[in-house]
Amino acid sequence: MSFRNRLTLFFVAIVIVPMVSVAFVLFSLISDNEKGKADAELRARQQTAVNVYTQARQAADKLAPKVGTDARLADALRDGDDAAAKRRAAQLQKELGLVRLRISDRSGTRVDVGSRNAVAAATRTLEDADGAEFGRLQLSDRSAPVYAREVKRLAGLEVVVKGSRKVAAATVENPPDTTLPRVGVVELRGTDFRVASFPARGFGDEVISVSILSSLDQVESEIGRSRLLAGGVLAGFFILAITCAVLVSRSLQAQIGDFLEAARRLARGDFSAKVPTQGRDEFAELGTEFNTMASQLEQRLEDLRRERVRLESTLRRLGEAFASNLDRDALLAIGVRTTADGVGADGGRATGGEGERARGGELGDLEETVLRVEADALEKGEPSELSADSGSALAHPLRAAEGDEILGVVSVWRRGRPFAPSERELFHYLAGQVGISLENVRLHETVQRQAVTDELTGLSNHRRFQDTMASEVERARRFDASLGLVMLDIDNFKMVNDTYGHQVGDQVLAAVSRVLHEQSREIDEPARYGGEELAVVLPGTDLEGAFNLAERVRAGIERLEFPSANGGALRVTASFGAAAIPDSAVDHSGLIAAADSALYVAKRSGKNRTERAVREGARPPQ
Known part of the structure; x- marks a missing residue:
């Protein structure tokens, strides 16, 4: 037997047995796949029904405050006048377009107006004027038939809505009185339906069952068509394989070599690799499919690249939002x-x-x-x-x-x-x-702003003052610049509080702070150091500049007047200590200590004055 014949027989042998197995497995997979697709589609349509029910309940919930806050209804319920409450509830039902409105308390149902066919009830707890729970309000603006029709319109499947006792609505004729299973197959009017159900809360303690039904006839039809198509493809391939076995054997090695080279180039990412498709045999068709696959892979990679760009854009936007x-x-x-x-x-x-x-x-x-x-x-x-x-x-x-x-x-x-x-x-x-x-x-x-601002004076608080001092001292050291500091204390402030009261004392402190703020530059940092003691940090200011600012503030404080209870005018003064780096100190703590020391020299020297602080060895300003 020639090699060509042996190759043909071998080809037939390796094709027939696998094709029978493939046909068996393929037919099983087709059936499972179609049923799985039908189940997945049914679950998706069921989620649509759940979403519609949830949206209907949310819509009703938006109307609940209008009923719960109605004064006339509340008065009737509080007075125990159920007839008046029912009349008012009926008016509210009509005004708000409700299908049903129900109010209950521990004794039972107080008001229940509208159709018993309502679904998607929103529930709110009613409270009396003291905040104690009074009862429960339930309302709905959706009837079961309307809900069923809406779900059918959106999902495209049949719907059965069943209450605890009977069917509330259905889009099929003569639905069964029994509750349909959560998942399963039922027969209606001689037709098998795949059913998926979910429970939903109704009025009171009622549980409503919503069932979505999909006809199995279409699934079986799809299975039949897919199997017929798969069988036709397999049969055609089988005939072609037998018919072309001899011709394939002559060019098998060359064509396999072409495929191998193209596959290697494709594996390296060269999607321009094309398999020669000379002739009209199966290998030529396979070559065409291979080339199509390469083009599709190239297109898919391009799509993935674009999706990655969009994802990166979204992530960047998210990052920008966080940043x-x-x-x-x-x-x-x-x-x-x-x-x-x-x-x-x-x-x-x-x-x-x-x-x-x-x-x-x-x-x-x-x-x-x-x-x-x-x-x-x-x-x-x-x-x-x-x-x-x-x-x-x-x-x-x-x-x-x-x-x-x-x-x-x-x-x-x-x-x-x-x-x-x-x-x-x-x-x-x-x-x-x-x-x-x-x-x-x-x-x-x-x-x-509140974390670094004193509430009474509107100036920076002690924490902000210390932070500013630390940063400005470091900046002055780095750039060999001057840094001024003025500290002031309101004279006889305790006597003002004791004589005129703390309210007047607060007014004095606020007014003095306002003068300090008005005399400060944009880059200065006026602050409340503690009690009636204030301070201002002066970047780029030497000792003489700090002294001049202190004098301007002191003069402004002297001009302040506050009305007193006896009809006269209250006046206040303040004592100041001015210091600077490097004239008075070389570091943070030294500068504060120098200004504070100069302040108390001013206090001991008669008050209402400004004293300079000069460190030992430093030349005082002229």
Whole structure:
């Protein structure tokens, strides 16, 4: 027997047996795959039903405060007038578009109006004026039939909603009275359905079962078509293999070599490698498929590269958000970009009291529309939308956490199609998050400012004073510069407190602090050192400059007048100690000690005066 014949027989032998096995395994996999796809799709559709139920309950929950805070209903319930409570509840049901409204307490149901066919009930606890639990409020604006139709519209499958006693709604005829299984197969009207159910809370202690049904006929049909297709492919391949065995044997080695070389180049990342596809045999087809696979791999890698770029962009934006957590302008820029990208807008911007703070995209012919919608949102203090021939715009006011203060407005715009309801909802959510972020920044700045500011005087506190002294002393040492320090103490301040009271004493301390602040430069650091003792750090100032500032402050304090209870005027004075590096000291503690020592020399020398501190060996200023 020739090699060609043996090769043909060998080829047939290694093809027939594996193909039978492949057919068996493939048919089993097709069945399992189609059923798995059907189950996965059913679970996804079930999640849609869960989401619709949750959204309906959330919608009802938004209406609960209007019922729970209704004064007439509360009065009727408190007075035990159930008839009046029921009438008022019926009015509220009609006004709010509720399907059912139920109020109960420990004694049982007090009010129950509307259809018993309501689902997706929102539950709130009712409290009396003392904050004690009074009862429970349940309400819903969705009936079971409406819910079932909505789920069928969104999920595209049949729905059965069953209460504890009977079927509340169904999109199929003659649904069974029994509760359908959580997962399984049921027969309805001679048709098998794959069913997935989930429990949901209804009114009172009732548990509602929501079942999603998918016909198995379509699954079996898909299995049959897939098996037929797979069988046809296998049969065709088998016939081609037998028919072309002789021809394949002649070019087998060369073609295998071509494939091997192309595979090696592909493994090295060279996707330009192409297998020669001469002829019309199976190897030529395989070569074509190989080349197609190489092109697809190249395309997939390109897609992965683009996805990686998008992921990196998202991660960078997230990193920017973390890095700029307390940077108002950076947060606004990130918030505007995220909001505009999230709703597919052409652009967006944030404006505040200082004008435009951040923008992405050009306004163009939509500028007037955007200005109008922003003005409307600022005037009403509520989200606004405006459509024009050229496009649409949305605006959302940025509010402070407390009060009615509006910090600014975020707006987006798009040419062409208007914004969908889901896009509007997402925009208002994202804009609200921008407002929360800005409020967090403002609160942080307030806390940060309070942490280093004395509440009574408005000056820096002792901690900030010490930090500033340390940094300025180090800067003066590094650059061989001067650093001045003035310390002052209000004369006879204890007598002011004892004679006129601490309230007047606080007024005196605040007024003296104001004079000190007004006489200080922008770079100076006035601070409350302790009690009635104040200080001011003077970067770049020598001893004579510190002395001159102290004299100006002393003169300003002398001019202060405070009304007294006896109709006269209270006047105060202060004593000052001026020191500087290097004239008075060479380090942090030495400078404070020198200024403090000079202050007490001024006290002992008659008060209402300024004394300089000169360290030993230093030449006093002329």
